[in-house]
Structure formats: C-alpha cells, structure tokens
Amino acid sequence: MSNFQLQSATVGFIAAQLAVFLWVIIRRRGIRPVLIVNLLFAAGILWSVAGYVPGEVSFAWSDPDSDLFDYKNTIMAAFEGAVLLASPIVFWNVTVAKIAAWIGFAGNFALSLFAVWFSFFFEFKCCGYL
Numbered sequence: 499m500s501n502f503q504l505q506s507a508t509v510g511f512i513a514a515q516l517a518v519f520l521w522v523i524i525r526r527r528g529i530r531p532v533l534i535v536n537l538l539f540a541a542g543i544l545w546s547v548a549g550y551v552p553g554e555v556s557f558a559w560s561d562p563d564s565d566l567f568d569y570k571n572t573i574m575a576a577f578e579g580a581v582l583l584a585s586p587i588v589f590w591n592v593t594v595a596k597i598a599a600w601i602g603f604a605g606n607f608a609l610s611l612f613a614v615w616f617s618f619f620f621e622f623k624c625c626g627y628l
Contacts (some may be wrong), residue, residue, distance in 0.1 A: 501617070501621050504617045505614075505617045505618060507617075508610065508613045508614040508616075508617045509614060511610045511613070511614075512607075512610050512611065512614055514535070515535060515603075515606070515607050515610060518531045518532060518534075518535050519532070519603075519607075529588065529596065529599065529600075532599060532600070532603050533585045533586075533588055533589075533599060535603065535606070536581050536582075536585045536599055536602050536603055536606065537582065537585050537586075539578070539581075539606040540578040540579070540581045540582040540585070540602070540606075541582065543574055543575075543578045543609075544575060544578050544579065544582065547571040547574050547575050548575065550571040550572075551571055551572050551575050554568065554569050554571055554572045555572060558572075574609075577602070577605060578602075580598065580602070581598070581599070581601075581602030581605070581606070584598035584599055584602065585599050585602065
C-alpha cells in the first residue's frame with residue numbers, strides 16, 4: 499500500500515463516518531446506520547489486532563512495570579469488543595446500549611481522525627511497511 503492509498507482510505511473512512519452521522523442527525527429515524535458503522539469498524543479492528551493480544555497479555559503477566567502503551571492493541575480490542583456487544587443490543591431499545599453505541603461511534607471517529615493525521619504526517623520510506 500502506498501502512502502497515497504493510505505491517505506485516500508483514511509479520508510474515505512472519515513467522509514463515510516461524517517455522512518452517517520449527518521444522515522442520522524438530520525433524518526432522525528433511528529441509529530441503524532451508526533450501528534452498521536460500529537459493527538464494521540469493530541469487526542475490522544478486532545480482526546487486525548487479534549493476533550497481538552495474546553502476546554501483550556503474556557507480556558503484562560511477565561512484566562507488571564510496563565507502560566500503558568505496551569497494551570494498545572489489547573485496549574483497542576477491549577473497546578471494540580464492548581462496541582461489538584453493545585451495538586446489537588440497541589435493537590432491543592436498551593438505553594445503556596444506545597449510549598455505548600454512540601460512545602463507540604465517537605471513539606471510532608477519533609481513531610479515524612488519528613489515522614488521517616498519521617497518514618498525512620508520517621511517511622514510510624523503507625522497510626516495506628506501506
């Protein structure tokens with residue numbers, strides 16, 4: 499993946515999330531589009547970080563003095579797991595699940611903003627990372 503492709507993808511994610519947010523706010527017919535975005539983002543992030551979680555958990559047990567940044571994939575997996583569980587519960591009209599779904603949407607939006615910032619200000623020139 500080239501830097502341009504990464505930049506295009508991240509801008510596309512932000513545009514899709516803004517479109518869904520505006521659609522839900524303007525139309526006022528429920529939050530189903532938000533739930534779909536939550537489920538897609540949660541599934542994608544869980545799929546991409548699932549392989550790192552066992553290593554981070556075993557590292558946490560072996561070195562209790564490690565930094566919080568050492569567990570970034572585990573924290574993302576826990577957050578997205580909660581979003582993945584809360585989003586379908588909204589269909590039963592549970593208020594706590596609606597709040598969790600909106601928090602998950604906001605968290606995914608913040609993560610997408612970070613990805614856009616990262617894609618525009620960092621460039622991998624070697625090592626085949628992109």
